[in-house]
Amino acid sequence: MTALSVAGLHAGYDPDLPIVKGVSFDITRGEAVSILGPNGAGKSTMIKAIAGLVPCFAGHVRLGQTDVTGLASHHLVRNGMGFVPQTENIFTRLTILENLQIAAQLLPKAERAGRIAAMLDMFPDLAARPGELAGALSGGQRQMLAAARALLTEPQVLMLDEPSAGLSPKLVGQVFDTLRRISEAGVTLVLVEQNVRAALTLTERALVLVDGKLAHDGPSETLHDGKLLGELFLGHRTAEART
Amino acid sequence: MNPQAIIDGLIAGSTIGLGAIGLTLTYSILRFANFTHGDFLAWGAYLTLTVAGVLGGLAAGLGAPVYPFSFGWGLPLAMFGGVALTVALTLGLDRILFGKLRARGADAIIIVMASFGASMALRSLLEFIFTAKPAYFTKALQIAKPLGLGMRATPDQLLVIGMTAVLVVVLHLLVTRSATGRAMRAVSENPSLAGVYGVNVENVIRVTWIIGAGLACIAGVMAGLLVQIRPYMGFDLLLPLFSAAILGGIGSIPGAMLGGLIIGLAEAFAVQIVGAEWRAAISFVILVLVLMLRPQGLFGQKGA
Amino acid sequence: MELLAYAAFFLTIALTYAIICLGLNVQWGQTGLFNVGIAGFVGLGAYVSAALTTPDAAERIGGFDLPIALGWLAAMAAGGGLALAVGLLTLRMRSDYLAITTFGIAVALQLVFQNTESLTGGAFGMAFIPRPFSGLQGEAFAFNGLNLALTAAVVLACYLLLEHLLRSPWGRALRAVREDEVAAQALGKNPVLLRIQAFALGGAIMALAGAVQAHFIGFIAPGNYLPMMTFQVWAMLIVGGSGNNRGAILGAVLVWAIWALSGALISEVFPADQQARAASLQIVIIGVMLCVILLWRPQGILPEVRSVSRHLGRRNKDIKP
Numbered sequence: 060m061t062a063l064s065v066a067g068l069h070a071g072y073d074p075d076l077p078i079v080k081g082v083s084f085d086i087t088r089g090e091a092v093s094i095l096g097p098n099g100a101g102k103s104t105m106i107k108a109i110a111g112l113v114p115c116f117a118g119h120v121r122l123g124q125t126d127v128t129g130l131a132s133h134h135l136v137r138n139g140m141g142f143v144p145q146t147e148n149i150f151t152r153l154t155i156l157e158n159l160q161i162a163a164q165l166l167p168k169a170e171r172a173g174r175i176a177a178m179l180d181m182f183p184d185l186a187a188r189p190g191e192l193a194g195a196l197s198g199g200q201r202q203m204l205a206a207a208r209a210l211l212t213e214p215q216v217l218m219l220d221e222p223s224a225g226l227s228p229k230l231v232g233q234v235f236d237t238l239r240r241i242s243e244a245g246v247t248l249v250l251v252e253q254n255v256r257a258a259l260t261l262t263e264r265a266l267v268l269v270d271g272k273l274a275h276d277g278p279s280e281t282l283h284d285g286k287l288l289g290e291l292f293l294g295h296r297t298a299e300a301r302t
Numbered sequence: 303m304n305p306q307a308i309i310d311g312l313i314a315g316s317t318i319g320l321g322a323i324g325l326t327l328t329y330s331i332l333r334f335a336n337f338t339h340g341d342f343l344a345w346g347a348y349l350t351l352t353v354a355g356v357l358g359g360l361a362a363g364l365g366a367p368v369y370p371f372s373f374g375w376g377l378p379l380a381m382f383g384g385v386a387l388t389v390a391l392t393l394g395l396d397r398i399l400f401g402k403l404r405a406r407g408a409d410a411i412i413i414v415m416a417s418f419g420a421s422m423a424l425r426s427l428l429e430f431i432f433t434a435k436p437a438y439f440t441k442a443l444q445i446a447k448p449l450g451l452g453m454r455a456t457p458d459q460l461l462v463i464g465m466t467a468v469l470v471v472v473l474h475l476l477v478t479r480s481a482t483g484r485a486m487r488a489v490s491e492n493p494s495l496a497g498v499y500g501v502n503v504e505n506v507i508r509v510t511w512i513i514g515a516g517l518a519c520i521a522g523v524m525a526g527l528l529v530q531i532r533p534y535m536g537f538d539l540l541l542p543l544f545s546a547a548i549l550g551g552i553g554s555i556p557g558a559m560l561g562g563l564i565i566g567l568a569e570a571f572a573v574q575i576v577g578a579e580w581r582a583a584i585s586f587v588i589l590v591l592v593l594m595l596r597p598q599g600l601f602g603q604k605g606a
Numbered sequence: 607m608e609l610l611a612y613a614a615f616f617l618t619i620a621l622t623y624a625i626i627c628l629g630l631n632v633q634w635g636q637t638g639l640f641n642v643g644i645a646g647f648v649g650l651g652a653y654v655s656a657a658l659t660t661p662d663a664a665e666r667i668g669g670f671d672l673p674i675a676l677g678w679l680a681a682m683a684a685g686g687g688l689a690l691a692v693g694l695l696t697l698r699m700r701s702d703y704l705a706i707t708t709f710g711i712a713v714a715l716q717l718v719f720q721n722t723e724s725l726t727g728g729a730f731g732m733a734f735i736p737r738p739f740s741g742l743q744g745e746a747f748a749f750n751g752l753n754l755a756l757t758a759a760v761v762l763a764c765y766l767l768l769e770h771l772l773r774s775p776w777g778r779a780l781r782a783v784r785e786d787e788v789a790a791q792a793l794g795k796n797p798v799l800l801r802i803q804a805f806a807l808g809g810a811i812m813a814l815a816g817a818v819q820a821h822f823i824g825f826i827a828p829g830n831y832l833p834m835m836t837f838q839v840w841a842m843l844i845v846g847g848s849g850n851n852r853g854a855i856l857g858a859v860l861v862w863a864i865w866a867l868s869g870a871l872i873s874e875v876f877p878a879d880q881q882a883r884a885a886s887l888q889i890v891i892i893g894v895m896l897c898v899i900l901l902w903r904p905q906g907i908l909p910e911v912r913s914v915s916r917h918l919g920r921r922n923k924d925i926k927p
Binding site (some may be wrong): 334335371399402403408409411412414415416418419420421422423424425426427429430433434451501537540541544545548577579580582583586589590593594597 | 636640642695696699701703704705706707709710711713714717720721735834837840841844882883884886887888889890892893894895897900901904
């Protein structure tokens with residue numbers, strides 16, 4: 060079962076200068092995939108385009124069976140997309156509970172309280188003080204809240220844009236432990252990361268994006284030896300995409 | 303100092319506060335300073351006047367004053383129509399102008415400029431349709447009743463103050479407690495993140511216009527009832543509205559109301575000292591003071 | 607002959623607006639600052655120059671009988687000084703606070719013109735403002751022609767000065783700040799300082815325009831400096847092409863022509879008692895025109911030469927310090 064399918068995607072801020080230039084891949088339900096690549100390769104732009112935050116100029120994005128290309132982000136959420144932006148990914152002027160309540164609004168009324176309680180169970184740090192302003196949370200706790208919010212609606216696919224950015228090594232460990240639990244619970248995970256080592260230990264498959272194009276698509280093990288990755292990042296070698 | 307200034311200030315402040323609440327909401331959620339907001343007050347008053355005229359034509363009894371007020375059942379009824387029409391006007395304007403610019407991703411300042419152009423056009427259109435001659439909701443005269451401590455007020459004036467208080471409380475509860483209010487606060491902090499959370503931002507924008515236009519119409523009717531209706535009434539209120547919204551802190555409903563009352567009271571007291579001809583300068587002085595001393599306003603977020 | 611004299615008169619007024627437009631172009635076109643108090647700056651220039659150059663009058667303070675040129679200079683100093691103060695107050699804050707503050711400045715100055723009778727003559731305004739070439743006032747053609755030449759010379763001088771500045775390092779820094787503030791800052795430019803300078807320069811030019819206009823007409827009153835004027839000047843710059851100095855001049859002449867013609871048309875079509883009312887239609891037309899241009903051709907008739915002004919464009923980037 061394909062959870063997310065991207066075909067021939069061109070995206071960016073200016074139609075004349077696309078940043079993502081014809082990327083295709085399929086992600087199976089339950090899979091955990093890293094998207095790696097050097098700075099400026101277009102990883103973030105691509106994941107934002109999939110999440111409906113950056114215009115798509117050509118190609119298709121499908122969530123399950125549904126074509127969601129170019130839909131506004133709030134429609135995507137309804138179709139089973141969970142996206143966690145890299146920065147500014149929670150409402151700091153709202154309380155922790157309010158952050159969750161906004162996301163819960165998409166669920167049927169009867170399920171809302173239950174799902175919020177489930178999320179608070181999953182993230183005890185948040186449960187300790189749900190009435191506090193989210194702006195008071197630490198960096199790692201903010202990532203937890205962001206993930207909790209995205210998971211609350213039980214998305215088909217959870218996409219995270221550099222969840223480890225700006226966190227101390229210890230917190231990175233915590234965040235990745237949480238992501239592992241999420242993945243093990245059966246959620247399809249797509250992860251854009253600069254922290255290659257951490258990402259590869261978490262996901263079974265890795266895509267490498269170089270200059271807006273897919274340079275590699277294969278099992279994470281193939282990249283554990285840094286040599287291939289280094290060559291890919293430097294653009295010395297372009298592997299065939301495995302679609 | 304004449305204690306009557308307190309009553310005068312509260313009455314003027316009620317109108318300014320209600321107008322400023324709409325302005326501060328559109329400011330924080332649509333992210334631009336809307337220069338047409340003053341004209342929504344004027345349009346609200348004229349649209350209500352028009353509906354009242356039609357109602358009066360249908361049922362003459364509606365115009366008869368209901369004791370102790372100076373107006374009949376026709377006016378509150380007409381105000382519902384006026385609110386609906388003012389809402390339609392703002393939603394229409396958003397569809398043909400502001401929404402288009404927003405969709406194009408135009409800078410906030412371009413939208414401010416468009417609002418400035420639209421404001422001139424709307425105001426002059428009022429002048430063309432209704433002429434510059436003042437109009438009135440009622441011809442009945444009211445005697446101000448003594449309230450003690452040397453203060454007097456008419457029943458109409460007390461009704462305006464009471465109604466403002468009720469509206470502010472209801473709105474404050476709506477924004478702090480309801481799902482709609484949560485979504486509004488989310489959009490005001492970060493519209494694109496709100497989309498990622500599943501909030502339909504265009505819906506929130508529509509709700510914001512509806513609240514802003516509704517309050518503008520009510521404030522316009524209040525000003526029209528207590529003073530008079532003129533095409534320039536909204537424009538003359540624009541600076542007090544902005545000052546009140548900034549003084550209260552952009553996005554804060556209690557702040558806007560408090561700012562409105564402070565400006566109303568400051569005007570009422572200052573007028574006794576410097577003379578009525580300087581009334582319009584008072585809110586400017588307050589604006590400059592706020593920008594110098596506390597640019598984020600009384601209840602504002604820093605950096606907002 | 608009479609028609610020519612009228613044409614000269616019309617063009618002179620249009621050119622005084624062109625000066626205001628050039629001033630606004632420094633603020634908006636080059637720097638992206640939204641001034642909603644143009645009428646205040648223009649009026650300030652007019653009143654300052656008038657107060658210095660009129661003959662002594664019993665009923666008010668002022669009337670120093672100074673030469674016109676000195677009046678013009680003083681007007682520029684006053685306009686520049688006011689703009690400097692406004693800039694210092696608001697240019698560190700979000701961009702629309704400047705708009706609101708300038709709007710307030712115009713309202714406040716309007717009250718000063720209206721209420722300080724001992725300085726400004728109050729609602730009656732000030733008369734007997736010396737006019738250039740007043741010795742020739744009997745010969746309409748020569749008088750209007752010479753005044754036109756003088757005003758055109760002022761426009762030309764402003765134009766050349768601004769074009770020169772535009773190409774100078776200062777002008778480049780200004781555009782850099784407008785296009786990408788962070789990058790400009792990284793290159794060591796001080797955005798706030800540059801904006802304040804541009805705002806003050808624009809304010810000085812607007813005040814000069816007010817003085818030129820006042821001396822040409824010979825009479826000023828508070829009613830000349832209503833928000834309407836601000837609005838007209840905006841329409842002129844947006845129609846002509848913001849960021850382009852030639853566009854600013856073209857827009858001024860064009861919109862003034864539309865204004866004069868629609869005014870003439872209204873006085874032909876509508877009966878005398880309806881004319882005041884119909885005149886408000888003129889404003890509706892200009893307001894709608896402004897919005898339509900912002901929607902469909904934000905760059906105006908003559909777009910900015912180097913790059914289409916990007917803050918009219920697609921991306922949302924607020925001006926923040």
